[in-house]
Each structure stands twice: as C-alpha cells, then as structure tokens.
Amino acid sequence: MLSVVPPNPLSVQSVEVLNEVPRISPSTPPEADWSEVIQPHTRLFDLGLRDVWRYRDLVLLFVRRDFVSSYKQTILGPIWFFIQPLLTTITYMVVFGGIANLSTDGLPQLPFYLAGVTIWNYFAQTLTTVSTVFTTNAAIFGKVYFPRLTMPLSIVVSNLVRFGIQFALFLAVWGYYLVLGNSLHPNLYILLTPLLLVLMGLLGLGLGMIFSALTTKYRDLAMLLTFGVQLLMYATPVIYPLSKLPLKYKPFILANPLSAIVETFRFAFLGSGSFSWLALGYSAVVTLVVLVIGTVVFNKVEKSFTDTV
C-alpha cells in the first residue's frame, strides 16, 4: 500500500506534552515577531476588520465591476435601474390599489407605492445577494485569500448606489406631486434618511451573512430565502399603511424591525403614517444584534467553507 513510510517521529499521536522538547532553533525569533499565525481556531470576535480596511480599494473595485458588468451589452444600460421599480409600482397600483382597493392613507398611489418599493428593494436586493456570496464566489474564494468581508460590503455599497439611482426617480415623482398638489407633507424627519439607509443596509447585510454562512452547508435555506423575502415584504408595511392594520395583527408587524424603517421613510417624505423613536430604536438594536451575529458567523464559516461548498 504505502511504498515508503517516511521517518516522521512527530506523526506519533501520543507525544506527551512533557516530552515535547522546544524545537526552536537559535535563529527563530521570539513569538511576537511573527506577522501572522495561521491556526484552526481564532477568537470569536477576531473579525479582521483592520484587514478589511487595508483592502478598501478592493471593495470599490468590486462595486465598479458589478456596475460595469451588469449593463455592458444592454441597450438601455443604467435605465434598467429605473424600469424595474417603476413597473413594480405600476403593478402594485393596479393590483393592490385598483383591484384590491387597499388604502394608501389618503395619499396618491404612485408616490406611496414607489416609496415603499424603493426602500424595500434596497433591503431585499442586499439580503438576497449577500446570502449567496459564498456559493457564487466559491471559485475565487477557493483560490485566493482576501478578507471575505469585502465581498458582502461591496454588495451593500453596490446596492446603495443602485438605491441612489432609484431614489432619484422617487425624488422626481415626489417633487412633481409636491409642486402640483398639497397631498404630500414632508417634514424634518427627512434628515433621518441616512440613518434609515444605514439601518436598512446593515440589516440586509447581517441577515444575508447569517444566511450565506448557513447555505454553505444547508442549501435548502437558499430556497427558503427566495420566497421568504417575498413573504417578509407582506409582513412589512410596504404596500399598506401601518395605520390601517387591524389591531390584532399590529404587534406582529411591529415586531418586524423593518416596519419602523419603512414607516419612518414614508412618514418623513409623504407625511402620512406614524413615527416613533421607540420603534426606530428597536429596529436599530435588532439591526446591531443581527449584524454582530452575522459577522461572527460569517467569519467562522469563511475559514472552512471551501471544504463544504
């Protein structure tokens, strides 16, 4: 079987700790001199964030790659970023507004749905793309090391840019209604928009990372996620206002950390609905917890996933 059994005294399993003569040669520098130690287990919160910072150029290059590659060889190019939310909004107007006659809190349907769709898409896109980060990048992850966190981060930034474009569309529609009628009542809470985006992005990132880590082993979750996101949208006040919700469902919807974010966004720009620091604070806390769990899980899986994917 084995043609050669090499003399390897160290392969003996039962070497007592006491017998282990330090094998350090005189030239070996003290421990502190090593710039890096590769080992099986790192501490739970050893997230390598400094490494991520060193690779920040890579994050931006990934973002650039995503954009350039996604509309090369298309005729409409970046215009597709407008078409998608617009068509979705029109569909909602017809189905939920026209046929089902759902309330929009007295607001014109177009800005109402568009506001929901725009911010929801940002979350949904981030979540679904981040959740497949290991499976789609298995080839490159298996060949070269760079901080794996750069990949999900670049996805968040990509989606933020995409959101920016769609947000411009929303602003145009919003401006139009603002000038032509007085159905919209924007308020100072608009200043919270950056915070909302950060929360939305980080929540998508955190959840996505948790899913991405789990899907490396259990592919079933990928299936679950695709319609899970769809279901989640109905559990978030995207196509209906929170105010018109029957009382018995309200606690469930409010337990969803996304509700407060979407509701605040719409309240700030359109002036309908409600705002509560408590609800938003709850969302922020949940986001933080999810993000920390996501990052830790992600870091744990990135070390071994090449063996399971």
Next chain:
Amino acid sequence: MSNVAIKVEDLSKLYRLGEIGTGTLSHDLNRAWARLRGKEDPSAIIGEANDRTAKGSSDFVWSLKDINFEVKQGEVLGIIGRNGAGKSTLLKILSKVTAPTTGRVKVRGRIASLLEVGTGFHPELTGRENIFLNGAILGMTKDEIRSKFDEIVDFSGVERYIDTPVKRYSSGMYVRLAFAVAAFLEPEILIVDEVLAVGDAEFQKKCLGRMKDVSVNDGRTVLFVSHNMGAVTALCDKALVMSNGLVAFDGAVNKGMDYYLKLGNNAASSKYINENPKENDLLSVDLLNTVGESSTSFYFSEEVVLKFKIVIRDTEKNFTLGFHIKDQTERKVFTSEINIKSIVSEPGVYAFQSIIPANVLTPNSYAPTVALHIPNVEIITIIEDKLMFEIEETGTELFQYAGTDYGCVFINCEWSKV
C-alpha cells in the same frame, strides 16, 4: 539570511469524503454536543493516512498529518509529490483559503498566493480594469498598481488590447496579462502552484526568469509547487517531497528529486505476471532500472530495462517476442522485437531483456505493450495497459516546454555554425 519566513508546526487537515448532504445536520449536532461536553470531536479521532489508492475504512481522511518544516527568508522551496499527496491542501492552508484542522503556521511578512492565474478576472471588463481588480484581489492597493501599471502591461505584451474586454482575448493573451499582474506583486512570500503550465514557451521562460529574479535579487521567499521537475531543479534550492499527507523528504533539491523518483515506484505497473501460462507463453515482464531495481520512473538520462520471461516448448514455431511503446496520447512511439526461434533451440524457460537507451524518450508517461506472437499467424499473448512508466523531467533543456507536445523522442542532432 537565516531568518525563518515560514514555520509550519504539526499542521494537519482532516477532510470528509463522500457526499455531504443527508445527515449533515444530525452529524453537526453530534459534534457540537461532544464539543459542548468538552470531549474530543468524534469525527477527528478516526481518519487515517491519506492514500487515495487504498480504500479507507472511514469517511474521514487526513489530507495532511502533522507536517513540520521551516522555510528561510529568500529561499525557494519546491514542493513536489504525486497527485493527492497533499500539496494543494498545504498551499491552500498557507494561502489562507482554508483553515487547518490542527497545528499552526507562523509567517513573517505578507503572503501572496498564485494558486491560479487570473483569479477574479471578469470577462466583461477591459484589460486595464482587470489589472486593477486582480491586483487588488491579490492584495495590492490602487496606488501600488498604478505605479506599476506600465511595467505590468509591458511584461504582458498585450498593450494594444489593454482597453478591450478580456473576453475577446485569446487564451494565451489572457494568461499573459494575468501572470503579469501577479509577477509584479511585492509580497515577502510568494506561493506559486503550477501556473506555469500555460502560456507559450517564450512566456514561460519569462515567467521562470521573473520568479528567479524575485527570489535572488529581491530576497523574497518563494514556495513553488510543480510536476515540472525541470522547473523545480532550475528554480529551487530546496525541495519538500510529500507523500500521502506527510513530509517524506525535506532537503536539497537534487536529493529531493531522487527521493521523488523512488517514491514513484509503483509495484502495480512495473511488473506483470501471467497467472495461467499456456504451453508456450510469456511468463512475466519487469520494468527495471540499470541497477536492477524494479521501477516506474526514470530520469531522462537513464536507461529503461524491460525484462521478459517466457516458456517455450515448440521450438519449431517461429515465435517472436516484441513490444511497442505508446505515449500518453496513445501515439505509438516505436516497436522493437526479437526472433526467438533463431536463438532458442531447446524447450525451456528463458529470460530476455531489452534496454531502451537513455536520452531518447522525452519526459512523459509511456505504456509498453508486450506480445509473444508468430508474425502474421498468431498472437499468443498480448499485454496492454498493464505496464506503465514515467520519464521524469530532471533538467533537460526542453523543460521549459513542459506541458506542450514537443515530440516523444529526443534526437541529439548535430548542430554547428557554418
């Protein structure tokens, strides 16, 4: 220059074989439970030495087992071994693509690894964009790449197409560009895995030159994995021979090469024994080296000895013993035979040997087909695909073309300036 750049300590890696699917969850829970109680991971206790030819009794295999070695700064270490010896696993751990199961690797300096050229190249992006992307993936900052951009383009020789999407590139150009980016990395430690098997000869030479440069002039440490023994001897000072997940040899490159060749001796393909011989038949065939040891790998500059045993009862029949050699591509290289009748007059068992001269077969693997036959009348026995030997590239001038087909025989033509 006696500083240690890489120190590997008791490094092991356990792999699970077979399908990972049903039962993973319960299996995982089992492991987690064991860990929770502070017991040893139930799956880590089993496992055995990695031997891909032997059927293991468990689903777990140690791809690496308690590896220990050191690499000094500025050293070029060649890592050689048969397929499945654990080379790639070792490289993957060193380049942090996967984590070890136990043990540690201590490193001084930045590591860049080239397990493949052009990792992360996006077909839609132009050459220029890909240089930046690939460079960043390999760990360079934008400014570093910008400062070396012209050199990279120059080295790759695809200047004209630098603003064309790389999907329009020929595969050769693609590889050139990809290697060029990697060649201008400036890590303290460079890990290279057989990437030189691609690209045309001129470019390969350039790459080898560049790698030599990196280690000699810049004093950087290089780990080089290859099956191209010629390149290993040309580039490396030291060799690490791996076999079945263990370090079988660690030392000077020439000795390592000898060791590697011996390691390759595989009894299965160096010997054939006829279990039920007929009245007149071939009894056995052996592949031997010049010292008479059974062997399946030979230096280019070594003779290959084929030893045959036959039994002959009908000395009247026109028996002929012969063989032909086929190369990897099933191309017949040559045929050689001997007429038995003219030599043997008494019935009995006879041994013959045939020597394939040294410096003829180019480095590659070859399969002899041996037959005892009566020409144009009858084939007594024919042995096909039972024997196999390898001519190893050990520093012929043609090593730079390894991987390409430059013929299967080497003819030492007389060259002169006229």
